[in-house]
Amino acid sequence: MKLGAQLYTVRDFTQNLDDFAETLKKVSNIGYKTVQVSGTCTFEAEWLKEQLDKNGLQCVVTHNSADRIINDTDKLIADHKTFHCQNIGLGWYNIKDAGIEDFIEKFRPVAQKMKEQNIKFMYHNHDMEFEKIDTDILLEQLANEFSADELEFILDTYWVQAGGGDPAWWIRHLKNRVTCVHFKDMAFGRKMAVVGEGNMNFEEIIKACYDSNVQYILVEQDDCNGEDPFDCLRRSYEYLQAKGLE
Numbered sequence: 001m002k003l004g005a006q007l008y009t010v011r012d013f014t015q016n017l018d019d020f021a022e023t024l025k026k027v028s029n030i031g032y033k034t035v036q037v038s039g040t041c042t043f044e045a046e047w048l049k050e051q052l053d054k055n056g057l058q059c060v061v062t063h064n065s066a067d068r069i070i071n072d073t074d075k076l077i078a079d080h081k082t083f084h085c086q087n088i089g090l091g092w093y094n095i096k097d098a099g100i101e102d103f104i105e106k107f108r109p110v111a112q113k114m115k116e117q118n119i120k121f122m123y124h125n126h127d128m129e130f131e132k133i134d135t136d137i138l139l140e141q142l143a144n145e146f147s148a149d150e151l152e153f154i155l156d157t158y159w160v161q162a163g164g165g166d167p168a169w170w171i172r173h174l175k176n177r178v179t180c181v182h183f184k185d186m187a188f189g190r191k192m193a194v195v196g197e198g199n200m201n202f203e204e205i206i207k208a209c210y211d212s213n214v215q216y217i218l219v220e221q222d223d224c225n226g227e228d229p230f231d232c233l234r235r236s237y238e239y240l241q242a243k244g245l246e
Helices: 007-013 017-030 045-054 066-071 073-082 100-116 138-145 157-162 167-173 202-211 229-242
Strands: 002-006 034-037 058-064 087-090 120-124 152-156 180-183 185-187 191-193 216-219
Touching: 002 007, 002 229, 007 017, 007 034, 007 229, 017 045, 017 229, 034 216, 045 058, 045 073, 058 216, 066 073, 066 087, 066 100, 073 087, 073 100, 100 120, 100 138, 138 152, 152 157, 152 167, 157 167, 157 180, 157 185, 167 202, 180 202, 216 229
Parallel strands: 002 034, 002 216, 034 058, 058 087, 087 120, 120 152, 152 180, 180 216
Antiparallel strands: 185 191
8 A cells, every 4th residue: 555645635735836836845755655636726737747757756546526527527537647647536526415316327427438548436425425315325325326447435534434434344345446545533523633643543444444455545634723734744644654654
């Protein structure tokens, strides 16, 4: 498994190209070798490839809006091939209100097109996917409606726990459908925390990742509670490095 940084953590420092370039340098200097690109300013694919190469980084997954995934699929795929990223993630979709059938209608054609181009389409969960609709958890319904080669999941440890789930169990349950996992810790009061500084069982979560053939662990902290997000990324990196990840 490779350890990476979800750039949404430092999104405030990626809102123009100069800051984005400097942020990639800082993340690389911490020790990360992979990143997820999310929450940044608009960029050209060639520019991102150049900056990644310059800093010894690999982009292993992105988050994109539903609108771009549905309406700009071909360009999105071409861009990802330019900066050598095989995983395209849907970062947010209100599936609870829209419903499973709406999701299937809109995204199955996208998933099939990406599959034809050897690109993986991935769904990122929050807590709402753990609500039971007609006795079945929404996330389970999604997994049942799509084949493994049509849809993978970017499991977010914090949001699984917030939804009442066990992150390690879900990682194992979706074995071989979870290439990427967001490592995000939870402290008392649902406070987002540096990995290893909250109350989640990351010893077991790491074991589950090994058991389930996870390839990329991506550190994320949406809310750094007033702390320097780069320092938060550093402390998470040091904790996970001590656990044998790099």
